Amino acid sequence: MLAEQRRHQIMLELQRTGQARTTQLAENFGVSEVTIRSDLEILDAKKLLIKTHGGAIALPASSPAAAFEERMNRNFDAKRRIAQMAARQIIDNQSIVFDSGSTLLQVAMQMPPVNNVVVATTAMNIAQHLMYRPGLDVHMIGGRVFPSTVSTIVSDSDKAVGGLVAHQAFLSAHAIDHAFDVVDVSEDIARTKRNLVRMARRVILVADSSKWDIGASSKAFSLSRVDLIITDTAMPHGIRSRLDKLGVEVRYV
Amino acid sequence: MLAEQRRHQIMLELQRTGQARTTQLAENFGVSEVTIRSDLEILDAKKLLIKTHGGAIALPASSPAAAFEERMNRNFDAKRRIAQMAARQIIDNQSIVFDSGSTLLQVAMQMPPVNNVVVATTAMNIAQHLMYRPGLDVHMIGGRVFPSTVSTIVSDSDKAVGGLVAHQAFLSAHAIDHAFDVVDVSEDIARTKRNLVRMARRVILVADSSKWDIGASSKAFSLSRVDLIITDTAMPHGIRSRLDKLGVEVRYV
DNA sequence: AGATCAAAACGAAAGGAATCGAAATATTGA
């Protein structure tokens, strides 16, 4: 049996029972305990388990919340830089709309201290991050809850937050297709984004480079409706020159 | 069992009940008390608990989230029994409204498997617990976010969830005063509860014994508006006999 | 209330078994 295969088996055992002992593993696989220990050390370094005296234990259970965490970490550096730039757009005495998504959660977390700012959002995790902060009035926009983004679906923008007209709306994109339309996986989500865009005078789109030139089924809104795009430089060839001709302000971070 | 795993279990027990006794832990895990004491010493050194004579107690609540946890564990057993009874009221093909609060979060967590049930709630933590469950359509009722209960303030019940009329509403109480009115700490919250009551044909109130005969500033609604009260038996003297004369169905668990 | 006393809980120390890490050595496979 190959070493890699054995490590995979160890992971399976760990997922099954939540723990594994060095002695028993060595016996099962017919190798020395030193070998098992080195396996565990490698797997521990990869954060796939936690090595302890006598063996190893499984990592704390991966919930749907953990799946969101993982998305959070994908392309993390670019998202953080984009979020930093976006957060700087927020100033005192404004009302702001937040879409859902991992990049916008970053924006919320990096928001500077402000006074008298009203935030309306469809994202429960953003609302929960911001609600403890002073100087902020947080509104949750109601609607059917969509599990994968931990956010609500908005069917009618007029009823949301009593017809609030915000100074700025921060939108994220699942993807941006070849025709420079922001597109998403379902009409429900696309409609929600359309409604959020309609709620604000100025629209800011955050989108890291992995989002560009990818298709999806439902159009949310056109890039021409956006006032400021914040993205990073590592986008597919050709996109950037076309984007610069569009007439929309774009910031690369 | 690995030592590390045992310490993890001790932490879980501590989070559940807020305390742990050396003797009982030693017996449960089948190790000597000295071993448990050394575990507690290690966990204390890591600032994960506070070692005391006879065992250990959980760390004092620091964050608002921890404050909610603490409320969750106060009178935990009674709340769990009340929640069990309340959860049994939920059947297929119904629409339900959930107020916020630790007891109602328990109800949500103990909800049996159902089909085609619509749940509307002001509590973000309840929405997040239920959104992954099959057979459920979860609606978040929008509004200003109130940090201490992780829930929204509803100003207008007509606009919430498109004027949904639910079969049942589950309400909790901050307190119930001498005049048998459900009262709360602020008019905002009281108004929210009034609106939730108005949204449903049948109103179920969950209230453990610590809530009775206590005053607060703002009246939400009268007990006469309630169809079913679920509480426990350990309430102040005199209340129970008066309650039975009220004409509202009361279940003691 | 304050004193008294027994049970419970404690810390420190000692010792044995299991486990560990490091380094040198052996095996395997391209």
Add this chain to the structure above:
DNA sequence: TCAATATTTCGATTCCTTTCGTTTTGATCT
């Protein structure tokens, strides 16, 4: 032959228990 993998060896560490003298606790008695 080289590099990856596995093993053996051995002193160090960790874990857990037992023992014993001390402290804390809570109930009882003035």
